[in-house]
Amino acid sequence: MNERNERIHGVACTFRKVSDVFHAAEKVRDAGWKNWDVHTPFPIHGMDQAMGLPRSPVPRLTLLGGVTGFITGCLLTWYMNSYDYPLIVGGKPYWSVIFPFPVLYECTILFAAFGTFFGQFIFNRLPRHNHPLFDLPHFARVSDDTFMIVLEARDPRFHLDESRNFLQSLGGQEITVIRD
Amino acid sequence: MSTSSPHALTAHWKKFLAVGVVALAVVWYFAFAGVAHHENRQALSVLVGSLFWVSVLIGMLMLTMITRVFDAGWAPLIRRNWELLIAGLPVVILLGIVPLAFVESFRHALWDWTDAAHVLPGGHTVGHDPILQAKSWFLNEKFFLIRVALYAVVFGGLAALLRRWSFAQDTDRTAGHTHRLHAVSAVGIPLGAVTLTMLAFDCLMALSYHWFSTMYGVWFFALSIRLALAVTVILTYKLSNGGWLDGLLNQAHRHVLGCLMLAFTVFWAYISFSQYFLIYTANIPEETFWYNIREFDAATGLKNEWWGVSMYLIFGFFLLPFLSLLFYRTKIVAGRLLAVAWIILVGGIVDLWFNALPRQVYDASTPEKFVVTPFLTSSLFLDLLAIVGFGGVVFALFLRGASRQETIPVHDPRILESINYHE
Numbered sequence: 001m002n003e004r005n006e007r008i009h010g011v012a013c014t015f016r017k018v019s020d021v022f023h024a025a026e027k028v029r030d031a032g033w034k035n036w037d038v039h040t041p042f043p044i045h046g047m048d049q050a051m052g053l054p055r056s057p058v059p060r061l062t063l064l065g066g067v068t069g070f071i072t073g074c075l076l077t078w079y080m081n082s083y084d085y086p087l088i089v090g091g092k093p094y095w096s097v098i099f100p101f102p103v104l105y106e107c108t109i110l111f112a113a114f115g116t117f118f119g120q121f122i123f124n125r126l127p128r129h130n131h132p133l134f135d136l137p138h139f140a141r142v143s144d145d146t147f148m149i150v151l152e153a154r155d156p157r158f159h160l161d162e163s164r165n166f167l168q169s170l171g172g173q174e175i176t177v178i179r180d
Numbered sequence: 181m182s183t184s185s186p187h188a189l190t191a192h193w194k195k196f197l198a199v200g201v202v203a204l205a206v207v208w209y210f211a212f213a214g215v216a217h218h219e220n221r222q223a224l225s226v227l228v229g230s231l232f233w234v235s236v237l238i239g240m241l242m243l244t245m246i247t248r249v250f251d252a253g254w255a256p257l258i259r260r261n262w263e264l265l266i267a268g269l270p271v272v273i274l275l276g277i278v279p280l281a282f283v284e285s286f287r288h289a290l291w292d293w294t295d296a297a298h299v300l301p302g303g304h305t306v307g308h309d310p311i312l313q314a315k316s317w318f319l320n321e322k323f324f325l326i327r328v329a330l331y332a333v334v335f336g337g338l339a340a341l342l343r344r345w346s347f348a349q350d351t352d353r354t355a356g357h358t359h360r361l362h363a364v365s366a367v368g369i370p371l372g373a374v375t376l377t378m379l380a381f382d383c384l385m386a387l388s389y390h391w392f393s394t395m396y397g398v399w400f401f402a403l404s405i406r407l408a409l410a411v412t413v414i415l416t417y418k419l420s421n422g423g424w425l426d427g428l429l430n431q432a433h434r435h436v437l438g439c440l441m442l443a444f445t446v447f448w449a450y451i452s453f454s455q456y457f458l459i460y461t462a463n464i465p466e467e468t469f470w471y472n473i474r475e476f477d478a479a480t481g482l483k484n485e486w487w488g489v490s491m492y493l494i495f496g497f498f499l500l501p502f503l504s505l506l507f508y509r510t511k512i513v514a515g516r517l518l519a520v521a522w523i524i525l526v527g528g529i530v531d532l533w534f535n536a537l538p539r540q541v542y543d544a545s546t547p548e549k550f551v552v553t554p555f556l557t558s559s560l561f562l563d564l565l566a567i568v569g570f571g572g573v574v575f576a577l578f579l580r581g582a583s584r585q586e587t588i589p590v591h592d593p594r595i596l597e598s599i600n601y602h603e
Binding site: 045046055059063090091092098099101102 | 453457460461463506508600602
């Protein structure tokens with residue numbers, strides 16, 4: 001074995017039924033695992049709670065983007081219409097919150113969308129061109145008729161043999177070690 | 181029957197009816213007495229009180245049809261309560277708007293354009309007003325009364341159809357009713373949209389008939405949906421604590437109602453601001469006066485009471501609910517959502533006041549020849565009493581309906597999906 005193959009990504013284990021993978025996920029959650037994932041061909045209602053997943057942090061970046069956008073819009077309209085080239089249009093003030101409001105909220109929406117879009121990339125760690133799981137021959141089946149739980153090696157609880165036994169105790173069928 | 185039954189509530193319908201009838205009798209008494217003394221403020225209380233519930237119920241009617249058309253999976257559990265409530269829509273129109281329009285003294289007191297002898301701010305009378313003459317193809321009494329009658333017929337008819345087939349499904353278990361209601365809703369949404377727009381034009385915009393805004397109907401729609409959702413949140417909160425939604429209403433239902441409240445808060449602000457913004461930008465006197473009288477005194481230029489009301493609408497009716505509802509927890513924690521619903525309910529009343537109450541009254545002693553009616557008067561309590569009165573009747577009908585029909589649409593094809601609704 002060369003050194004490259006010594007690096008282990010984690011242990012994967014397949015399930016055939018929704019209820020099996022659901023209850024197995026609850027047990028992994030209760031055992032205190034943090035770096036692990038469940039792969040299913042379709043969304044399973046309640047899986048978020050079964051996995052103990054927190055809410056996505058993306059909305060925070062959306063809010064941050066929105067506030068930034070509003071302030072940017074204010075500065076933009078103030079700088080252009082009131083500071084750099086003061087101009088009276090239609091008898092309105094050089095700058096007030098009313099006449100540039102469409103600009104302000106469009107900037108708010110635009111920057112909030114940027115916050116959401118790029119925030120999603122950041123928190124999903126995208127772009128990513130390959131993943132060790134893709135090397136598993138039966139990984140394609142989790143988009144068809146198989147469910148899979150993967151315990152990752154970077155979790156402090158991970159220990160190759162114990163984790164394999166743990167998955168066995170959960171009723172997992174095919175247990176595979178994934179190498180980086 | 182034990183008192184802990186989820187349907188024990190329905191036994192209270194007579195109490196609601198008694199409160200409603202007594203309150204309405206008092207309000208109508210003051211309205212008659214006021215009109216006899218050439219005062220219209222008390223009649224405006226009847227208008228504001230009935231329009232508040234017309235608005236709530238039109239919102240529920242539209243939400244019923246919208247959730248039907250889109251086959252909303254979350255909706256059936258909550259929609260049944262809308263179906264029970266919209267029985268009150270034609271009743272509120274008949275007890276409020278119809279008598280105001282059809283009794284000449286009230287009509288003349290409220291809608292200046294119907295009274296040819298009414299003196300306008302400039303000193304000339306309505307009968308000699310070229311602006312009214314140009315609009316007379318629409319603003320004439322005969323057509324006005326036909327339209328008011330049509331509002332009762334169209335909304336009453338739509339409500340009756342939506343209720344009838346939905347209730348029929350409880351007993352005959354036929355999925356065909358769902359398709360039928362789908363078709364009724366597809367026709368009913370544009371029909372309801374046109375009707376509610378005309379109703380807003382006639383009952384509110386025409387109170388100062390020189391002014392016009394093509395966005396007014398959309399504003400009224402946005403307000404209606406916001407008020408309908410606020411009442412829905414308050415009602416379902418009550419019904420999930422000892423009523424027929426106990427143990428059925430879950431976090432996801434609150435979340436979807438909260439999301440809709442957020443969406444329509446933004447939509448209301450968008451429409452209200454756009455109306456203001458276009459008038460502000462164009463700066464045409466025949467449009468700007470409507471906002472001017474709501475901001476400052478024409479003679480002194482100082483801010484009047486209505487400016488404070490406008491600021492309340494911006495900060496209390498938009499910014500506060502908007503910022504609160506942005507947060508996920510506000511939408512799922514029952515107590516927080518309830519608090520926001522009450523804020524929206526109060527704001528909706530203030531918005532109706534803002535639209536219905538300020539009027540220019542001829543006064544030769546001022547340089548501008550008019551004064552603006554004040555906001556803070558004791559009649560605000562009469563407005564609230566009118567809201568209680570019409571509300572009593574609406575909820576008496578609701579509870580009576582709930583005692584006769586299933587309170588859960590047990591054979592709706594999507595009822596299980598609705599009960600098990602998941603975020």
